[in-house]
Amino acid sequence: MDVDSGHDAEFAQETQSFLQWFQALLGATFHPNIKIVDLRGQDAGRGIIATADIEPDTVLFTIPRVSILCAATSDLAAKIPDIFTPQPTATDDEESGDEDENTGSQDPWTLLILVLVYEYLQGSASRWKPYLDILPSTFDTPMFWQPSELAELEASAVVAKVGKEDADKMIRSKIFTVVRAHEDVFFPASTPKPNDDELLNLAHRMGSAIMAYAFDLEKEDDDDEEDEETEDEWIEDREGKTMMGMVPMADMLNADAKFNAHINHSEAALTATALRAICAGEEILNYYGPLSNGELLRRYGYVTPKHARYDVVELPWSLVEKRMAEHLHLDSKVSAKVAEYLADAGEELEDSFVLERSSPDPSSAGLLEGKAEFTGLPEDMSEQVMVYLKAVKKAYGGVDEARAEALADRDTRNEIYLTAVTYALKDREGQYATPLARDNELIGNADKPRGRREMALWVRRGEKQLLQEAQAWVSEELNKLQQKKAADKRPREGNDRPDAKRRRA
Numbered sequence: 001m002d003v004d005s006g007h008d009a010e011f012a013q014e015t016q017s018f019l020q021w022f023q024a025l026l027g028a029t030f031h032p033n034i035k036i037v038d039l040r041g042q043d044a045g046r047g048i049i050a051t052a053d054i055e056p057d058t059v060l061f062t063i064p065r066v067s068i069l070c071a072a073t074s075d076l077a078a079k080i081p082d083i084f085t086p087q088p089t090a091t092d093d094e095e096s097g098d099e100d101e102n103t104g105s106q107d108p109w110t111l112l113i114l115v116l117v118y119e120y121l122q123g124s125a126s127r128w129k130p131y132l133d134i135l136p137s138t139f140d141t142p143m144f145w146q147p148s149e150l151a152e153l154e155a156s157a158v159v160a161k162v163g164k165e166d167a168d169k170m171i172r173s174k175i176f177t178v179v180r181a182h183e184d185v186f187f188p189a190s191t192p193k194p195n196d197d198e199l200l201n202l203a204h205r206m207g208s209a210i211m212a213y214a215f216d217l218e219k220e221d222d223d224d225e226e227d228e229e230t231e232d233e234w235i236e237d238r239e240g241k242t243m244m245g246m247v248p249m250a251d252m253l254n255a256d257a258k259f260n261a262h263i264n265h266s267e268a269a270l271t272a273t274a275l276r277a278i279c280a281g282e283e284i285l286n287y288y289g290p291l292s293n294g295e296l297l298r299r300y301g302y303v304t305p306k307h308a309r310y311d312v313v314e315l316p317w318s319l320v321e322k323r324m325a326e327h328l329h330l331d332s333k334v335s336a337k338v339a340e341y342l343a344d345a346g347e348e349l350e351d352s353f354v355l356e357r358s359s360p361d362p363s364s365a366g367l368l369e370g371k372a373e374f375t376g377l378p379e380d381m382s383e384q385v386m387v388y389l390k391a392v393k394k395a396y397g398g399v400d401e402a403r404a405e406a407l408a409d410r411d412t413r414n415e416i417y418l419t420a421v422t423y424a425l426k427d428r429e430g431q432y433a434t435p436l437a438r439d440n441e442l443i444g445n446a447d448k449p450r451g452r453r454e455m456a457l458w459v460r461r462g463e464k465q466l467l468q469e470a471q472a473w474v475s476e477e478l479n480k481l482q483q484k485k486a487a488d489k490r491p492r493e494g495n496d497r498p499d500a501k502r503r504r505a
């Protein structure tokens with residue numbers, strides 16, 4: 001038997017039906033040395049493992065493009081073609097200011113939600129029924145978390161990105177309208193029609209499945225001549241206009257920052273190949289990109305220790321600005337002038353900046369290379385600080401020339417910047433409900449998080465660790481700068497022989 005029977009007979013049966021369905025697809029292949037397994041014991045759903053050693057470059061499985069579930073393959077496009085013909089672009093809508101009201105224009109996301117809702121509602125009549133049966137009905141993405149679970153993520157930028165309300169709004173405007181206008185197409189006569197709440201839940205479920213499972217598919221027209229076998233993997237830009245699709249079996253692969261398989265896109269099929277030798281018993285892992293654990297949680301509902309190297313933290317400009325104003329002892333009058341100059345100069349200030357480590361790309365074999373290290377503050381933040389300090393210098397002009405003069409010195413500006421950032425980073429760390437030491441204590445020797453609260457704990461711990469690394473880096477830079485300033489002064493003092501002068505005096 002190709003399938004691990006696991007503990008749950010229904011789960012195993014669905015896996016088996018899916019595999020049989022997949023293997024019967026014209027052009028599909030599934031290597032005999034791999035199998036789908038039940039990894040629920042590790043909070044990882046289904047996954048694929050090697051049952052015997054696998055050579056590098058082995059084709060693990062092949063999915064013919066005609067079996068991808070998308071707008072181009074579902075019958076829905078033929079039944080309501082108007083919805084699938086290109087509408088004015090989002091930019092046009094934004095310009096006309098009626099994006100929310102424009103219920104007609106669909107995008108790759110909403111089209112795929114419509115397709116999935118349609119295929120799901122067709123039940124046994126859907127070509128993809130055995131595949132749809134194994135898609136999850138519940139998710140661990142924060143979109144579905146209780147407020148008390150979300151509270152564990154407090155201060156992480158992930159919370160603001162959950163977007164449940166926006167998703168509800170989008171579903172009501174773009175999905176409901178189409179489904180309700182074509183009930184004869186969406187709802188088979190033999191089954192009861194879902195009410196709005198049921199439809200909302202179904203659309204959310206499909207939207208979340210897309211977020212965690214869908215591939216961005218290249219449009220045939222976009223392929224260039226060399227694209228026989230392109231390197232187009234999970235594309236990170238989910239806002240793009242490329243067609244999206246659900247790729248059975250390719251999405252049975254779990255993923256990590258260290259991985260051993262890759263999905264190649266060719267004209268007729270998608271193939272999963274081994275990037276290096278894979279040992280019997282090893283899990284076959286794909287790669288979703290250099291995502292922070294916060295982002296991995298938001299999109300896919302899981303976090304891994306290896307993704308922590310890609311963690312990010314947002315530093316609000318307000319914290320940096322406040323600390324700079326304090327450091328410069330700006331009074332309200334000067335502050336107002338600074339704001340005025342910035343406005344006059346048309347400077348559009350960013351609200352926040354993303355701190356991250358420099359991390360080498362994984363090797364072509366999917367191995368992690370080198371160390372991820374904090375090596376500098378975001379360049380756009382440094383630029384914004386300099387714009388701000390220039391405005392301060394101008395505000396002091398004619399009021400306090402000595403201060404204005406001091407700000408003309410580059411090292412002085414840098415010192416002000418680094419000092420303010422030191423405090424701003426501490427302030428940012430203080431926004432989290434628990435200190436890093438407490439999170440470390442809670443995690444102890446655990447090798448991975450289990451459950452939502454632990455995932456939140458790992459996300460916030462990772463962000464605070466990064467904040468501390470940033471603080472250490474800033475403090476070192478500040479030391480170097482102060483030493484440089486001291487050294488810059490010394491030769492002058494030596495030349496002027498102040499000691500001798502003082503002695504003479």
Ligand SMILES: C[S@@+](CC[C@H](N)C(=O)[O-])C[C@H]1O[C@@H](n2cnc3c(N)ncnc32)[C@H](O)[C@@H]1O
Pocket residue numbers: 042043044045046047134135136212213250251252253254255256299300301302304
């Ligand atoms: C493309 S699917 C992979 C197959 C999935 N495990 C299943 O049972 O259908 C992506 C989902 O798998 C899970 N997943 C992927 N990689 C994982 C990992 N390294 N650890 C835990 N869960 C993982 C997450 O729930 C994610 O949303």
